[in-house]
Amino acid sequence: MRVPAVLADADVVARRNLTKIKRVPDLLVFTTLQPIMFVLLFSYVFGGAIGSALGGGGSAGEAYREFLMAGIFAQTVIFGATITGSALAEDVKKGIIDRFRSLPMAPSAVLAGRTLSDVVNNVIVLVVMSLTGLAVGWRIRSGFLDAALGYLVLLAFAYAVSWIMAWVGMLVRSPEVFNNASFIVIFPMTFIAITFVPLDTLPGPLQRFAEWNPVSSVTQAAREQFGNVIPGTPEPTAWPLQHAALYTVLWALVILAVFIPLANLQYRRSTSR
Amino acid sequence: MTDAIDATGLVKRYGDVVALDGVDLRVPAGTVVGLLGPNGAGKTTAVRILTTLLRPDAGSATVAGVDVLADPREVRRRIGLSGQYAAVDEYLTGFENLQMIGRLYHLGRPAARERARELLAAFRLEDAADRPARTYSGGMRRRLDLAGALVAKPPVLFLDEPTTGLDPRSRIEMWDVIQGLVASGTTLLLTTQYLEEADVLADTIVVIDHGRVIARGTADELKRQVGGERLEVTVADGDRLADAVQALGGLGVGEVSTEEHRRSLTLPVQGGSAVLVDALRRLDAVGIAVDDVGLRRPTLDDVFLTLTGRPAEDVAQRAEEVA
Numbered sequence: 341m342r343v344p345a346v347l348a349d350a351d352v353v354a355r356r357n358l359t360k361i362k363r364v365p366d367l368l369v370f371t372t373l374q375p376i377m378f379v380l381l382f383s384y385v386f387g388g389a390i391g392s393a394l395g396g397g398g399s400a401g402e403a404y405r406e407f408l409m410a411g412i413f414a415q416t417v418i419f420g421a422t423i424t425g426s427a428l429a430e431d432v433k434k435g436i437i438d439r440f441r442s443l444p445m446a447p448s449a450v451l452a453g454r455t456l457s458d459v460v461n462n463v464i465v466l467v468v469m470s471l472t473g474l475a476v477g478w479r480i481r482s483g484f485l486d487a488a489l490g491y492l493v494l495l496a497f498a499y500a501v502s503w504i505m506a507w508v509g510m511l512v513r514s515p516e517v518f519n520n521a522s523f524i525v526i527f528p529m530t531f532i533a534i535t536f537v538p539l540d541t542l543p544g545p546l547q548r549f550a551e552w553n554p555v556s557s558v559t560q561a562a563r564e565q566f567g568n569v570i571p572g573t574p575e576p577t578a579w580p581l582q583h584a585a586l587y588t589v590l591w592a593l594v595i596l597a598v599f600i601p602l603a604n605l606q607y608r609r610s611t612s613r
Numbered sequence: 614m615t616d617a618i619d620a621t622g623l624v625k626r627y628g629d630v631v632a633l634d635g636v637d638l639r640v641p642a643g644t645v646v647g648l649l650g651p652n653g654a655g656k657t658t659a660v661r662i663l664t665t666l667l668r669p670d671a672g673s674a675t676v677a678g679v680d681v682l683a684d685p686r687e688v689r690r691r692i693g694l695s696g697q698y699a700a701v702d703e704y705l706t707g708f709e710n711l712q713m714i715g716r717l718y719h720l721g722r723p724a725a726r727e728r729a730r731e732l733l734a735a736f737r738l739e740d741a742a743d744r745p746a747r748t749y750s751g752g753m754r755r756r757l758d759l760a761g762a763l764v765a766k767p768p769v770l771f772l773d774e775p776t777t778g779l780d781p782r783s784r785i786e787m788w789d790v791i792q793g794l795v796a797s798g799t800t801l802l803l804t805t806q807y808l809e810e811a812d813v814l815a816d817t818i819v820v821i822d823h824g825r826v827i828a829r830g831t832a833d834e835l836k837r838q839v840g841g842e843r844l845e846v847t848v849a850d851g852d853r854l855a856d857a858v859q860a861l862g863g864l865g866v867g868e869v870s871t872e873e874h875r876r877s878l879t880l881p882v883q884g885g886s887a888v889l890v891d892a893l894r895r896l897d898a899v900g901i902a903v904d905d906v907g908l909r910r911p912t913l914d915d916v917f918l919t920l921t922g923r924p925a926e927d928v929a930q931r932a933e934e935v936a
Contacts, residue, residue, distance in 0.1 A: 349716075435696045442694040444687075
């Protein structure tokens with residue numbers, strides 16, 4: 341099928357997905373409330389304790405808020421990517437994928453449309469969180485282009501992750517199972533990283549894990565792009581964190597190369613029960 | 614006449630479970646075939662193979678003249694499918710659901726809109742057109758789902774258990790809608806667990822069990838095997854049972870059988886409730902008091918008992934007594 345036809349079909353599917361946000365605004369409210377809550381809780385509960393470990397100028401709390409935002413961004417967009425999986429699991433379960441598969445549309449359009457609409461979702465959430473960050477004193481200390489690249493790296497990584505979620509979601513076919521399973525994997529992944537605490541506060545083996553964890557590199561990349569690296573913090577010694585943006589993009593490319601074909605294969609096989 | 618659906622030797626296994634074990638199916642264009650069987654008989658698997666959702670392990674099939682395995686996309690252009698669950702998007706309105714499907718059939722934006730309006734009117738969903746589908750009743754969702762299958766005016770239509778889970782009133786409404794479609798010349802394959810439904814809607818019935826075809830024929834042919842409708846009468850006074858048999862002589866289409874100890878007689882009949890009224894008049898004319906009288910229609914269980922000597926598995930008891 342011609343590429344424009346695939347895009348046209350993907351556009352129809354993406355619009356369908358986004359209509360849900362319009363019809364159930366509570367959904368967006370709660371997906372954004374949670375990160376807002378995280379920003380506030382982490383800033384003011386842990387800020388004093390962790391902030392003093394960071395050093396830098398100003399109060400401990402201020403330093404931590406500066407440090408925190410990139411980490412919260414990373415965690416939130418990765419959790420945002422799980423919407424792809426639970427929504428597809430739901431669609432398989434309800435027979436909507438059966439219906440799509442019985443139509444003469446481009447088979448790849450359903451997944452393309454789904455992952456695309458979840459990027460839109462993540463953009464909305466990033467805007468709300470950035471405003472919250474600004475309200476608690478976080479600032480972008482780099483230029484416009486650097487900051488834009490920072491957001492782009494976050495969105496690109498989350499987009500890649502959403503293809504893993506697409507595959508898993510269609511495999512398990514149950515949104516409940518998917519949500520529980522993805523939480524168990526993603527929660528530690530986003531915590532054993534430099535998202536919320538500086539690397540040197542972690543015990544040895546976890547430090548190694550955190551250094552190579554792509555959640556760390558995407559956080560580090562965003563931190564650098566926003567100009568939020570706290571002055572005086574030790575330079576990273578591990579290669580992935582020294583080349584955070586490159587390492588993140590490499591991960592994203594590998595994930596896409598593996599999971600786009602896998603997810604499409606699974607789509608062509610999946611039927612409701 | 615060409616066959617709209619022509620399947621030969623369809624086999625599908627899931628591990629050790631054989632879902633389809635060599636099914637042949639031939640549906641002439643413009644006719645309705647009812648695939649009748651209990652849960653797990655292989656009905657849905659057959660529909661999924663014919664609608665390109667599943668590849669069979671063996672066998673071949675053409676739908677609307679196109680090879681299902683060789684050219685699935687061309688098949689999809691020519692079929693409509695309404696699955697076992699109403700596969701409508703709950704958050705979209707009825708109109709949006711149909712418009713989306715129209716666009717995915719590549720009708721173009723204006724044509725997709727127009728077709729959506731047309732179908733909403735035809736399925737009496739106009740008033741609910743701009744409400745999200747999650748506010749719809751079960752019957753309305755099914756109608757919307759069926760409308761979705763008709764967006765591209767497909768020559769061949771597949772309905773997988775179109776009335777399962779509907780209340781009796783919605784089911785009869787659904788039958789009306791389906792009969793309307795059939796009158797316009799669409800070829801239809803429908804699956805059902807209800808003999809009554811296959812009887813009302815289908816020209817020919819194919820009974821399947823454990824992935825095999827165990828009988829096929831018209832509803833009348835099957836019923837002749839099963840025994841058709843039976844009139845059951847219980848008289849108040851056991852001594853008058855013989856008189857009752859005499860009074861009802863000539864009303865039935867077969868031998869009367871009596872059960873003395875239950876003071877009852879059973880008579881194969883044709884003609885539904887008119888026969889029932891007639892029977893009561895005759896008994897009344899000779900002064901026989903009746904305790905109970907009823908018309909019993911054969912159920913899927915009766916069919917299975919007759920064909921396999923055992924009841925249909927997994928089937929909820931739905932013996933429908935028509936008083």
